[in-house]
Amino acid sequence: MAKQEQENFRDTIGTLAEDGKRAWVFPKKPSGKWYNYRKYVSYVLLLFLFSAPFIKINGNQFFLFNILERRFNLFSFPFWPQDFHLMVIMMIIGVVFIILFTVAYGRIFCGWICPQTIFMEMVFRRIEYWIDGDRGKQIRLSKMPWNTEKIRKRILKWVVFFIISFLIANVFLAYLISSDTLLRYVTEGPQDHVSTLIALLIFTSVFYFVFAWFREQVCIIVCPYGRLQGALLDNKSIIVAYDHKRGEKDKGRAKFKNSEERETTGKGDCIDCFQCVNVCPTGIDIRNGTQLECVNCTACIDACDHIMESVNLQKGLIRYASEENIEKKTVFEFTPRLKGYTVTLGILIFVLIGMLFLRNDVEARILRLPGQLYEHKEGNVISNVYTFKLVNKTTEDLKDLEIRLVSHKGEVKLVSQEKIDVEKQGLAEGTLFIEINGSLLKDDKIKLEIAIFNNGKEIESTTTNFLGPRSYK
Helix, strand or coil: CHHHHHHCHHHCCCCECCCCCECCCCCCCCCCHHHHHHHHHHHHHHHHHHHHHHCEECCEECEEEECCCCEEEECCEEECHHHHHHHHHHHHHHHHHHHHHHHHHCCHHHHHCCHHHHHHHHHHHHHHHHHHCCHHHHHHHHHCCCCHHHHHHHHHHHHHHHHHHHHHHHHHHHHHHCHHHHHHHHHHCHHHCHHHHHHHHHHHHHHHHHHHHHCCHHHHHHCCHHHHHHHHCCCCCCEEEECHHHHHECCCCCCCCCCCCHHHHCECCCCCCCHHHHCCCCCCCHHHCCCCCCCCCCHHHHHHHHHHHHCCCCCCCEEEECHHHHHHCCCCCCCHHHHHHHHHHHHHHHHHHHHHHHCCCEEEEEEECCCCCCEEECCCEEEEEEEEEEEECCCCCEEEEEEEECCCCCEEEECCCCCEEECCCCEEEEEEEEEEEHHHCCCCEEEEEEEEEECCEEEEEEEEEEECCHHHC
């Protein structure tokens, strides 16, 4: 039976039982060098995640993704819909960056950086170990009838999970509507913001469902990254791998016997203790090779190293290595494929930096009013009516802005105002007339250049079309 399961492990996922029902995973609490490294990385990332919405630089929230108001802050730099091309480049850079790391280091993102893994393994799972106990106690508790102990532990765990899910939902809401708005909603009370409270409870329910019940299924079923790695990994990619050459040798795996010289018996160093399986959060056997369920969490490395140390065998039977390294003992090589991704990533970063430096603090749009033709006024003056929109991307108010015609001799007349004020990170809209003497028109349609001035200094320019009668052609 064991041999058949080993041969057919790719026919089904590890969390599916033979009867088609879900096989609940009860991983053993990991410990060891790599787990400690992951804890430190996770604590830093969690601290950043929970603090970033409340950090402000020059009055700008460090990260903000306000989709409803179309306002975005990245590293405290405000971005508007007019900067959407920059957002696209940033997303492309993120994708290429993940691809580059996947080609070189496998699913290191999943095991070390992914929020799903960090919350599941470093927050919710640790609370579960604290309340329910380690693997053996969890299995016994699951099979136990609903007595006082089980009810007490289940209610305690569910309540703690719900409270943490509620806190996470609040933090994510701060990213979406800004931390200032969230804090104002909290102080004003939920009765004044019922719709926001409902949305918050929906987010809380989703987080609770994911971390209390769905769990590793997110990585196995929902997330496409596990399947993406099949197209990205090659035999040079560094992954969490089982050294089958050393673990199997001539006679395969075998249980450990005291005072046994495995070098002379031809048995592999793997003593078939199943600790790498018991500690796996997705319930797979790493000895079967690379699998989409593996998130490269390194728990199996620590478990195997501990066993190897206990039986006086060399550590590293499971380790970070490439298939080529295991087969041929070669070292990591910076392949042409990696060089290509690196060059592409460098070019995109260079383009993004250049665009950020060329990005204007004020964005101007001046468009002819739809459906309106020119107007012929006294003194052979031709007038066109326009709508204008000025976006202030800075953290300072801009006052007494002027709109001037710089490409042709003419006048710009604002409707119902003389000068324009734009609040910080605000928007100013209005209507204006541009008047040009008909004798200066060389065609019935010409392009005008218009500049925006602040205290006599040009801060932005734009172009628009001007229509005149055909007789001036």
